[in-house]
Amino acid sequence: MAQTPLHVNVFGAGAFGGWTALHLLRAGCSVTLIEAWSAGHGRSSSGDDTRVLRHAYGAREHYVPFVRRSLALWRALEAERHVTLFRPCGVLWLLRGAAEFERASRAHLEREGLPFEDLDQDALAKRFPAFAVDDLDGALYEHEAGALFARRACEVVHDAVRAAGGDVRRGAASGRLFKSRGDRGGRVDAELTDGSRVPGDAHVFACGPWLPQLFPELLQPYLAVTRQEVFSFGLPAGDRLHAGLPVWAEYGSTFWYGIPEGLSGGFKIGEDTWGPMFDPTTGDRTPTSVGRERAERYLARRFPALAEAPLVDQRVCQYTLTIDQELLVDRHPDHDAVWFVGGGSGHGFKLGPAVGELVAEVVSGGLAPPAGFRADPRTRRAKG
Secondary structure (H helix, E strand, C coil): CCCCCCEEEEECCCHHHHHHHHHHHHCCCEEEEEECCCCCCCCCCCCCCEEEECCCCCCCHHHHHHHHHHHHHHHHHHHHHCCCCEECCCEEEEECCCCHHHHHHHHHHHHHCCCEEEEEHHHHHHHCCCCCCCCCCEEEEECCCEEEEHHHHHHHHHHHHHHCCCEEEECCEEEEEEECCCCCCCCEEEEECCCCEECCCEEEECCHHHHHHHCHHHHCCCCEEEEEEEEEECCCCCCCCCCCCCEEEEECCCEEEEECECCECCEEEEECCCCCECCCCCCCCCCCHHHHHHHHHHHHHHCHHHCCCCEEEEEEEEEEECCCCCCEEEEECCEEEEEEEECCCCCCHHHHHHHHHHHHHHHHHCCCCCHHHCCCCCCCCCCC
């Protein structure tokens, strides 16, 4: 008699949840993917037009294999679904003073055989004249990097789950778990906010910034949700100076990054510094005038030709942070078949394919969670 496939419910169709569902299906599981709104919706951490894909990771080089694997899976999905999800425009790391992140990144890029260039100030000014470089020492130009089309990617993965035989539903998890009726094997049902219950052999909660609300006693000690503002500016008609720029990032007293026009809805810049605590459901998603003024000052300083550029878009997103900015992949302490996946910490989107693959392996294989991603109270304490 054929064995009944493991049935897994995945809550959340962002980068982590969508890819987990897809990999579980490919592993032979039966899967229900449950999303409260739509894949890549505006409140999610996987929404907006673009996200950065880079291999430079400073001292956290253990993520480099995850990025390489993820890029291969993004490319395979592009070919399978006949879409474009990644633009390999490169990432330019602007250097100023002591740059430990770039030095450590250069070392692991070399070890991995990933192509990059060191640009001194003169070479940087000649190659990319849009940048004001007088206060810079040069740049590290990472070639096999660029921008992912985030919202589109979530939608494509969502469609791929359905095409692979997954059951795709609308619904929101309540965080409440109940022992399955008549079951003596430790199975539980997950409750939705409408009061209905969802049975399954396993449940994966990949609910992004809602995870600490769903399981407050367990996850609020390990996860913090912060408010982040992003702004996009319009380029002048016929602009050539800023055409063809790579994604760029600059460490200093704060950390700024940007994605060029043509990939996002304008010339997109954001400050990566952690913002204030934020409720993803009720929090005010109107960017502040202070945030806008900071963005305009930075834009005028680093890109002088854009000093008067008009604001064309602004939005508030959120980071779901662990204090060490590592991911969270762990079991519920009271239910072996209930899993948490999250803690993207502002860098997780690009890792979605490899994270989903890892989660599918541990869930379908009944394996222990990876030690480095567990919610360990000795090492994981969220900002509070």
